[in-house]
Amino acid sequence: MQKLLLSFLIFAIFGFGITSYSQGYLNGPNLFSRSVCDRPITYTTGYIDPRFNYSEAKVKEDLEKAEFIWEGARGKNLFEYDPNAQLKVDFVYDRKQALNTQINQLEKKLNLDQQNLDARKEDFEKRVTAFNQQVSDLNTEIAKWNNQGGATPDEYNRLVAKQNDLVQQAQKLSEEANSLNLSAQEFNLNIGNLNQKISEFNADLGRRPEEGFYDGIKNTISIFFVPSQKELEHTLAHEMGHALGLLHIEDDRAAIMFPFASETVVASPADISALNVVCEPKSLPETIVINLLLLLQKQFGEIN
Template sequence: MIYLTRPSATLSLSRRGAGGEVLYNIDIGMRKILNLFFLLIILGTLYQYRAPLGKQFLLLRDNLGAFFAKTPCLEPMPYALGSFDPKFGISQKYFLDALAEAEAVWEKPFGKNLFIYTPADSSFDVLKINLIYDFRQQATSKLASLGIIVKNDRTSYDMLKAKFTALKAEYAAEKNAYDMQVADFNRKQQAYEAEVSFWNKKGGAPRQEYNKVEAERLALEAESKKLQAAQLRINNMVDEINALVVALNRLVASLNLSVDSYNTVNVSRGESFEEGVYTSDGTNREIDIYEFSSRAKLVRVLAHELGHALNLDHVDDAKAIMYKFNQGNNSTLTQADLAELNIKCQVK
């Protein structure tokens, strides 16, 4: 008896129908090939239109996020510590204790837990709080090291402006003198190198000429050290000027002064001065803290950004936690803060 084997990816005889006709089924191997073919077509189409589809996905995600967003205050908002820069010179415990104080600013008058620290929670909706060191804290630390305390008033602005004007003039004079000295040093060094090359080509210099060239070398070394010291002084002046610029521009904004912004020296910055920022893209929520001059200011800026995390807007009361500038000294909510909180938390 001869047994026939069927091809794995062809039509195979299955059974006869009632009228004796032959019925066929598509072989499993052929079905897999067809499924793979259609899958490749779908994937190719998605790849070709990935840009417009990606935009539509983000739009859908944002709309769904808004639709399913929880009303603030119904349950505590989980938060965790994100990036933490040690250049601030504080411990994580110090920062977390300040965060706990900032929580209490909102929770005590409201009579309910609004936030909860969940260090091990990695859920997508956990609020990440980051401590980021950049030019803002660098400027604050520089001024503090010089004994300069910046207050949010016109007197402080006038004092900083006077210091900035005097220091800028001193810097200009020092820089001009330094540039002239460097140019003179370079001429002397070129002459020295030419003289050394001349005598080396002759196989060496007589004792008298050698002593002369050696004296020139020692003089150049001494002058180079003086120039390095002058450069260090100028660099320190630049750091101080730039720190003053950061503080002055901040005061110009917070005091709403009709003056032009101050420019830094040898540095180009397009950033505005913000001590902290709350951001949300519909999926991730973060608070970035950039600058504080004291623990009280740290607690205040944390409380302000936690307010934004509760969807609170800025209020007009200059003493309020939710005022657009961190210029108040109080660590308690004002009536404007409470009114905004009650609106967002739907308290009647």
């Protein structure tokens, strides 16, 4: 059984090596020395989950921007859109994306709530001021009639009616005050929800920092998460970098190949020198060794 596994592994490695050697290097300078950069890697768009709200045209546009990051760095056409290409770029809706959308919606709702609450408070304060003025006017009138030795029955009835009206107004104002307090409480509650969502979101980000995944065996790039235009461009370029055979650059935060999500959309000097190494022509045995290393790294989850 172990022998069988071993021969399968050797077959897989050599098969993979020879396939990519012949795929990537057919137009190379000569048969024994070829480079992955000799001819462009073709790609196409695959499944785009409608919840991303991204049209295929927009995805193509972003892919073009991402490919140009590498092409500009190398001064060469390295990628090309081809509807029949084997490498597919999928947009797979992920929980992190759902959380991000929820946070945006909550933020919008909170802003609206805050605006409504502010308007109601302003109106309430105006009514309280008007109410206080009426109370003060009534007291002045009562004092005037008292000074004159008492009001006539008609005046007395009018003043009592006014007093009753003010009591009712006070009742309404008090209800409104309660209701405003209630709104404030609801508002605080939503802030709590938002903070919880943000911390869930951050926890998720902490666990899975990259927003895409390149699968060299299935020949797919999957994008899970689109928090911003710049981050999407970065992720597409990062995954395309893996498709070229680039590995992570752990010690350069400014690199496209730094293994965490970022808004970097310019290849750093470290990216460019890694690209130059990948683009150097290689012999078939070298290609097989490189593919063996890539395969092992994929196996142990170091590439994503």
